[in-house]
Amino acid sequence: MKTTTPHSRSFPLRRAVASLMTAAVFGLGTLSASAATEMPPFPDVTGDVVQGDGNDYSLKFNIGLTQSSAQYRGLEYFKKIVEQRSDGHIQVQMFHSAQLGDDLQSVSALQAGTLEMTSPSTSPMVSMFPQFAVFDLPFLFPKPEVADQVLDGPIGQRMLEEASTKGLVAIGWSENGYRQLTNSKRAVTKPADLEGLKIRTMQNPIHLDIWRTLGANPTPMSFAELFTALEQHVVDGQENPWITIKSSKFNEVQQYATETNHVYTPFITLVSERFWNRLPENYQQLLRDAAKKMGDYERHVSRTMNDQIKEELKSEGMEVTELTPEQVKVFQDKLEPVYADWRDKIGGDLIDSIRDAAANAE
Structure with missing residues (x-):
């Protein structure tokens, strides 16, 4: 287990000379910070212009998520592909930070036809699509490459098809990533450390079960409300990927x-069925292609930034605990009842097929 604590820094002062020195130090610091957080460049847009119907x-x-997230970066690439390959006949308006509503x-809004596209986490959608609950089972994917193999293969394709109902068309996957725990009370190295902590969760029954089984007090809440709730100590902690923790401050x-x-x-990329049915078939395929490329690129951004952002959080004063394999095993053992409780509800065949794929990928 490694723990990192904050460091302090001071800057020299002295009128004109000191101002220059401070400006130089500040400038170098700014360059260093921007270099540290610079996102991977967009891949080139490839493929011919797609002919539509003249409309x-x-x-x-x-x-x-916010503008500094991997998700928004992926959305920027999606816009670039769609607008370039439609020769401007499809215009993409981007909205971040739940400006038009949470997941x-x-x-x-997609179902009502008042919004055309969104890319929610699968977790809040379990009430609509119970099979999505499989992604909320703890420690299911030992590494991200295993998740890629499952989502980009027959299992993921079948789940996209099953989600293309109820006024929605599901056209691709991208990455929210591995979730990490933060809190304002104490370092957590074992389940007993969670006793009594109020942990914000998504509106998802498995997440509630996970944290309740670990001894915490799970509190479902919209992501848009979360920062204020943490700031005002309505809840003690939350769990999200490193990049979301950083981009949401x-x-x-x-x-x-x-x-x-x-x-x-x-994340699952969704289109309003009402909008989809208005599009010519060529433009439908363009959106599918762009969603696939967006997902691949967004995963790359997410993983490139993941360890880097963890180090930045440490340097900015966050105390980060990295669990040993033995400590992880204690959490896994504690959570075995969650698998038993949800096996029949999710479908044992789906769980087994993912576990088989995971075993073959390792």
């Missing part, structure tokens, strides 16, 4: 973090 289309694409509100209101990698969560 122009505009689509609003709303996501829950569930966005999905409802949770480290400003959370002192402690534990790298648990307890759940790997994908």
